[in-house]
Amino acid sequence: MKEASSDAPLKLSAVRSRALVGRQRPPGDKSISHRALLLGLLCVGETTIEGLLEGEDVLRTAEACRALGATVTRGAAGRWSVRGAGLGSLVAPRETLDFGNAGTGSRLMMGVVAGHPIAARFDGDASLRKRPMRRVLEPLIKQGARVLEEHEGGRLPILLQGSGAPFPIEYLTPVASAQIKSAVLLAGLNSPGRTVVMEREASRDHTEKMLNHFGARVTVEPYNGSGRRIALEGRPNLRATTVRVPADPSSAAFPLAAALVVPGSDVLIESVMINPLRCGLIETLLEMGADITIENRRGESGEEVADLRARYSRNLRGVEVPAARAPSMIDEYPILAVIAAFAAGGTIMRGLSELRVKESDRLAAIAAGLEANGVSCNIQGDDLYVEGAGGAVRGSGLVKTHLDHRIAMSFLIMGLASNESVTVDDASMIATSFPDFRELMGSLGASFA
Template sequence: MNAHSNPKPQQARRSSALKGRIRVPGDKSISHRALLFGALAVGETTVTGLLEGEDVIATSKAVQALGATVVRKGEGDWSVRGVGVGGFLQPKNTLDFGNAGTGVRLTMGAVAGCPIRVAFDGDASLRKRPMGRILDPLKQMGARAVEEASGTRLPLVIEGARDPIPITYRTPVASAQIKSAVLLAGLCAPGETTVIEDEASRDHTERLLTHFGAEVVSLPEGQHGRRITLIGQPELRPAPIVVPGDPSSAAFPIVAALLVPGSEVVLEGVMINPLRIGLITTLREMGADIETLDSRYEGGEDIADLRVRASTLKGVDVPAERAPSMIDEYLVLAVAAAFATGETRMRGLKELRVKESDRLAATADGLKANGVDCEIDGDDLIVRGNGRAAPGGGTVATHMDHRLAMSFLVLGLASEKPVTVDDSTFIATSFPAFTELMRGLGAELS
């Protein structure tokens, strides 16, 4: 278990212009999948730019415990020798995923199609997160969750299916994790496994499955949805992966550069997958000066460099259907909205209540603690800015949540008074070099 028992408070204060070129850490979603797909391929997969945060390291240890060989060759440079689809071995011990929600849910899917028994656990925060939505389709495919005292929460044991059944499954919410778990289980099933989404969620799993040689067809379904069909029992071939910069991590320096007067920052090699750039779309609607430079295609994904200049922002209405493409970025968007002129309404944020913390309530509490006018209306977050710097001066409870901590440190960089977060320890789960990288641009973080 990850016991972060010594909280590390951190403070951000008003900074002079942020300047420079940076490369944000590798994308977390792709890093988890690179390790998993490498483990399911026959032969050696090389991965460059892997995010070496705690969440991804937990996934690397899990695939190793399941029989793959994982070797770190240098910074961000890894190799995975896989065991093939359906080849996972029964691990000797419980797989401890720490705080990694993506890691645990995707691995549950990959294990569900193998005739093995695997125990899953995580830290106190991960133990609170719902697993039932993943277990429901996996049970339909023949896996069995050996219910623990906690019902559908960790710790729990999954017995994979001896003869997995291909299913057609309509996801109850737009969730790349549910979709990916079903498709990963479907790798071991004969015939076609289909996932139907009413709202398209991020499509890294489909892109990487294709990159590794699986047959996947993704078609439009309804107004905003997708129907994804996988042909089961492929032999996955090793394929090199270059992990692009994580747009969810890029969100923090992007918003900081927009808010701190006189700033100009270039972020190199950021993924611009259309299903991940809801934040950039929204910030541009608010008047943000974000320029796309040198768009290119690498390892199955679209990437580009982004030039961001300090901008005057105005409030906007953010439609609910944009939520899947920016679900992790609403916290830092709310910070940007605090400096905009007028009201920003972010609609349909129910999913934020079941993340690392209840992010909806925690974001509103943090804004109020720093003198920002905001309210929660149903599943909407409304932030009212007056076009000036936020007052600041508050201390924010981070609830063991890395994105809350980083979002409110960004608030402090442009606020009138310093902003303190009660614990910055968890930033290491996704962005270990956050403080160092921001200081390199000129941010006042102590």
């Protein structure tokens, strides 16, 4: 049974589980799914997407692509097709583009709209309306877009007027953010010149790789040591193609983590993206002593993919996670904090300011959830310290999710290995990124009530 989206909270508990055993493929990567739809929209011809994530966030992006002129259809077994309107030929949407909880979809689509002579109103749910948009809008304004209406503090709802000839700009991102970078590059696609984005720390590079996969000319060079300089030639001849979406490493993190902390577990997670800029969690877990092996490495649609085997790891130990690793695992800190609770000794996660502007204030939500279940932790500035219990987590707490799917899933995983059950106040939003979470975990042996 899929988690249904509803206005009514769906309280859910996880109880101590028997050993988790089996093999599963988590849903398609959310980042790749959003980008495949958007670039399909900007091509003339039919793009085929295999393994698209059919969570609510991505479906909102699909609906927005329809509103801008694409024909988007679902075939059998998660196979989707997008017959695009073509770069420079989008139509103005008649209705508001409602992105629900989809922060990535809304921000990247702002880049698409900014590069076309159309106006579009963007909106979302209560959670998305709290999230800042100004840092995405600022470079788009430099490219020629205009913000006709916005809510206080640069938040949704926003009415954005794009430009038919975006200015080619050079832009240094204020923080390592794939969403800012991607919005600028997507707006720059319809520019009559070269758009350049520079970042001091490398962020996820899915947009650059997928642009190349669709025929755009993108070059990437080192910048300022650990950063990158990305240059895009405007008005390319984008070609419709096939995109095979790998399993989302952020979703794979949940069965992987469960296997590490539930005694006797042995789980194989298939076809997971292992892009080096998304592997911060794996790197950290190996440092903690996790029994994880990477098997069957291969390439698909420009991304590196592999199978991950995770076994119960009795002797996990606390580590220090440097701030420089945050861009490669920003969505995985909630589940890392849960694993750290089962490790021996303290784990320090540094430089987590970005967690304060996610679906919730994730930093505060993580700490509150840990404390509710008997785990000692504290926040110092933008750092989180978790004192591991060496395998003995009390549980019994009620976790407030604040409409955040990753908080919900992380603490349900905690309940599978805790002495007592763990309950989340609302699991309904899990459908935004992992609609079959309960079914997949249940097939491995997990117990929910």
